[in-house]
Amino acid sequence: QKEVEQNSGPLSVPEGAIASLNCTYSDRGSQSFFWYRQYSGKSPELIMFIYSNGDKEDGRFTAQLNKASQYVSLLIRDSQPSDSATYLCAVFYGNNRLAFGKGNQVVVIP
Amino acid sequence: GAGVSQTPSNKVTEKGKYVELRCDPISGHTALYWYRQSLGQGPEFLIYFQGTGAADDSGLPNDRFFAVRPEGSVSTLKIQRTERGDSAVYLCASSSLAGLTDTQYFGPGTRLTVL
Numbered sequence: 652q653k654e655v656e657q658n659s660g661p662l663s664v665p666e667g668a669i670a671s672l673n674c675t676y677s678d679r680g681s682q683s684f685f686w687y688r689q690y691s692g693k694s695p696e697l698i699m700f701i702y703s704n705g706d707k708e709d710g711r712f713t714a715q716l717n718k719a720s721q722y723v724s725l726l727i728r729d730s731q732p733s734d735s736a737t738y739l740c741a742v743f744y745g746n747n748r749l750a751f752g753k754g755n756q757v758v759v760i761p
Numbered sequence: 762g763a764g765v766s767q768t769p770s771n772k773v774t775e776k777g778k779y780v781e782l783r784c785d786p787i788s789g790h791t792a793l794y795w796y797r798q799s800l801g802q803g804p805e806f807l808i809y810f811q812g813t814g815a816a817d818d819s820g821l822p823n824d825r826f827f828a829v830r831p832e833g834s835v836s837t838l839k840i841q842r843t844e845r846g847d848s849a850v851y852l853c854a855s856s857s858l859a860g861l862t863d864t865q866y867f868g869p870g871t872r873l874t875v876l
Contacts, residue, residue: 655803683862694852694867695804702862739803747792747858748817749865751803 654678655742657752666761670727674740674752677721684716684723685741685749695739698725730759763787765868767853773874774843782838782871786855793836794865795828796852804852810836811858843875 656675664670676684683702687695701707701714701723713726727734737754744750766785774780786793792811796804806820810830818828825843830836840847850872854865 657803685864687867694870696867697864700862700864741803743863747809747811747863748794748806748820749796749804750806751796753801753803 654750655740655752657740657755659755661756661758663758663760664730666730666732666759668730670730670734670757670759672725672727672738672740672755672757673722674724675722676740676742676750678742678744679718679721681718681721681742681744683743684714685743686712686714686723686725687739687741687751689737689739689754691736698738727757730757732759732761735759765853765855765866767851767868767871769871770869771872771874773876775876776843776845778843778875780840780843780873782840782851782873784836784838784853784855784868786834786836786853787866790855790857790866791833792856792858792863792865793830794854794856795836795838796854796867798850798852798870807838840873843873845875848873848875 685700686698689695701716707714711728715724739754740752741749768783795807798804809817813833825841828838850870852870853868856865
């Protein structure tokens, strides 16, 4: 059973629009949640983390966590061409490992 | 300071050969992780070190894979009798074990190709 699901296919958004990414996880004991960005051929880089229910904003990025429904989302406001990348959702378990989804590709169209 | 470094950046080997992949974590980070990423997939956990000891090696796929971290800093992932299915990008990450907000910082990865 997959622990972290990112089911949406590639997402194309016009420059300046909002990109919305969703992620669900299976273990109710999950403690904290991370969004990483990965450019093609590069390693993942952290965008933000969240561990409390609700919204957390950092610049143009907002993470939303709903533990009751076991989902976490990422909104990218005012999308820029430089935001074109794969976004990885990761769930931190108490045994100090991250479980990753397979990622969602975002393409921002100028 | 410097980030996580990994060497080599690319490794091409033949089926059945032995390879070693090296990771140098961020200075002062006590936790070190190895992940494997196949094309179109997210990173998959392999092993976690806290200090010198392997605290969790449950992600190692079989006994051909082994990792060490003898002095609590640099780590080496060792793969014996490589198979074509081992071809992937091997990522190393380190963290300072800050609890719920523990952030893992990734190195650039080693792309392993087994012919």
